[in-house]
Amino acid sequence: MSPPPSFEPPSAAAPPPAAEVPRSGAMIARQAIVNQAGDVVAYELFSRSRSPAAHSAPQDVSLIFAALAHTGGEDPVNFRPLFVKCSHESMASGQLELVSPERVVLEVASLGSAATSEVQARLPILRALRLRGFRLAFTHTVLESAYAAWLQLADYIKLDLGVLRDGQLAVLVGYAQRHTPAQIVAERVDSAQQHAMLQSLGIRYFQGFPFARPAPVQARMLAPAxxxxxxxxxxxxxxxxxxxxxxxxxxxxxxxxxxxxxxxxxxxxxxxxxxxxxxxxxxxxxxxxxxxxxxxxxxxxxxxxxxxxxxxxxxxxxxxxxxxxxxxxxxxxxxxxxxxxxxxxxxxxxxxxxxxxxxxxxxxxxxxxxxxxxxxxxxxxxxxxxxxxxxxxxxxxxxxxxxxxxxxxxxxxxxxxxxxxxxxx
The missing domain is CATH 1.10.3210 (Hypothetical protein af1432)
Incomplete structure (x- = not known):
């Protein structure tokens, strides 16, 4: 077991490496998710060409090809899941039939201020993906009452420390632990104090610059005629x-x-x-x-x-x-x-x-x-x-x-x- 990661501030002279521009035009990066001991337990694939709020179905194409490349080449003995953002349009389109479900965790986007009926309308698709073997990850919004129908489908709940206050974390973690079977992943952790506080709340998985910076993904493809x-x-x-x-x-x-x-x-x-x-x-x-x-x-x-x-x-x-x-x-x-x-x-x-x-x-x-x-x-x-x-x-x-x-x-x-x-x- 490797020692816990040290929390040295990121050097100003060493910014996160720019992701490669694959042949599809999107910049894809990979960032590790670690456990308490600092061991890598999973990776997240994401597009660095736009803000997360602008994630769309066309971007899913690049991410799916990147996921195909990684799930094909990785040593099965050292297998680590890939967290991949996926729009609701892509989940409904059948594109994911190409992906090996046991290798991928789908990060499901929230619906904003969606009515409960819209949450219910997407429930059959999410259930079908779970039946195929995909694991599902949600943001903290899944803990809101409007998303109650999705709650039992959650394998992971990601808490973004960039948008949540310390006072909110204890409430959200406690509710998630009581009402869901999900593992909690804290992302954008950037200090030793945050890390210690999160551990005290029972969180076991972490993502942030002190653990690993985003690295470019070699997701080469050729666009055919x-x-x-x-x-x-x-x-x-x-x-x-x-x-x-x-x-x-x-x-x-x-x-x-x-x-x-x-x-x-x-x-x-x-x-x-x-x-x-x-x-x-x-x-x-x-x-x-x-x-x-x-x-x-x-x-x-x-x-x-x-x-x-x-x-x-x-x-x-x-x-x-x-x-x-x-x-x-x-x-x-x-x-x-x-x-x-x-x-x-x-x-x-x-x-x-x-x-x-x-x-x-x-x-x-x-x-x-x-x-x-x-x-x-x-x-x-x-x-x-x-x-x-x-x-x-x-x-x-x-x-x-x-x-x-x-x-x-x-x-x-x-x-x-x-x-x-x-x-x-």
């Missing part, structure tokens, strides 16, 4: 065949990348290695894919990826797929497509390739090809790049190693370019 996302949504609505859905997923690098991230976050890749988009479609099912595509459509307007980069990635994927079909089987050809599309991840995400591949789980052969140009897939990637750069030396060397003739390579390259042209029309 709206046209392809709409096409995917239409196919899913029509319950199209997996082959047709796979074709659309192959058309856009943003769709490809974010689908692999979703597979990782859902934990499906741990049970079975995903080597093709068709497998991903079958494992996820049409309903989850539809929810995911709807989220991406909301995010797509924020994208700033040059279209030429995404098009080059897709052409690479198709060319590698065609060349692999000349040499290998269908499964290896599917992996070749993934190598080609993901070969520009470092440019798309503005980070080195090793860091980019930490965001998606890919087969070892794909990773070896992307990082070290190893194996047959690595040789094919070198060959494809030589075709783009018109490097005769690399073209001849790679073609010799892969046992492909110039005629085969040129024909496949023309097919890949024509395929891209057809997709763009």
């Amino acid at each position: 709206q046209g392809y996302t709409i096409q995917l949504i239409n196919l899913l609505r029509q319950q199209a065949k997996p082959e047709a859905i796979e074709e659309v997923l192959k058309k856009d690098a943003g769709l490809s990348f974010n689908l692999m991230r979703l597979i990782n976050s859902a934990g499906l890749a741990l049970a079975r290695e995903i080597t093709s988009f068709r497998q991903a479609v079958l494992l996820l099912g049409l309903k989850k894919l539809f929810r995911w595509a709807a989220l991406l459509l909301m995010a797509s307007k924020f994208g700033d990826l040059p279209s030429s980069v995404g098009q080059t990635a897709v052409v690479r994927g198709r060319l590698m797929e065609l060349l692999a079909l000349e040499l290998l089987g269908e499964e290896e050809a599917d992996q070749a497509f993934v190598v080609g599309v993901f070969s520009l991840l470092d440019m798309m995400l503005h980070i080195p390739m090793p860091k980019a591949l930490q965001l998606v789980q890919v087969p070892d052969a794909v990773s070896a090809a992307l990082l070290r140009r190893e194996g047959v897939l690595g040789e094919l990637l070198t060959l494809v790049q030589a075709c783009e750069d018109r490097s005769q030396h690399l073209h001849h060397r790679s073609a010799t190693l892969s046992r492909l003739s110039d005629a085969q390579i040129n024909h496949a390259h023309l097919q890949a370019l024509a395929w891209m042209d057809n997709l763009a029309t």
Whole structure:
């Protein structure tokens, strides 16, 4: 057990680090929640781009993708819940079907001066989320009489010391302890005196600068082209065949990348290695894919990826797929497509390739090809790049190693370019 945290005033020379701006445009940060001993028991994800009062459904998109990224990569042995703010619109929309409920605590917003009827109207949605396995956190307003119907749903009640006076705290804590099963979390704790007083009231969980400052969240995503996302949504609505859905997923690098991230976050890749988009479609099912595509459509307007980069990635994927079909089987050809599309991840995400591949789980052969140009897939990637750069030396060397003739390579390259042209029309 680690010792309790010390309460040294935050240094003026070391302000909280600015959160990264993900590809969705929102700034996401993470702050630890600790117990009495100072051990981290949970984290809160929140947007730093606007004030909490301005939290809205569009911001939920960024937070949900951030939650997916964190729940996918964290070591299950060291699992810590994530507190995520969520608007009532998002809770009712079905977006949360993508999120693993056992990993997330939903912070439910109050309704202001809402009438009791509005509280009752939202009760079925909150109950359904609890039944799915989500835990719910509320602000101190849930202790008001208007919210009596929500009280027994509370797993956590957060007391904001920035808005509550010391005299109010004892009353609120006492009422919560008598009338709810909830754990109480004190947030914006900023002094040793506050910490001692809160402990004397029986509070066991704390959040504030003395324990941990907000840290930027690496929630990378690629916003896909709206046209392809709409096409995917239409196919899913029509319950199209997996082959047709796979074709659309192959058309856009943003769709490809974010689908692999979703597979990782859902934990499906741990049970079975995903080597093709068709497998991903079958494992996820049409309903989850539809929810995911709807989220991406909301995010797509924020994208700033040059279209030429995404098009080059897709052409690479198709060319590698065609060349692999000349040499290998269908499964290896599917992996070749993934190598080609993901070969520009470092440019798309503005980070080195090793860091980019930490965001998606890919087969070892794909990773070896992307990082070290190893194996047959690595040789094919070198060959494809030589075709783009018109490097005769690399073209001849790679073609010799892969046992492909110039005629085969040129024909496949023309097919890949024509395929891209057809997709763009």
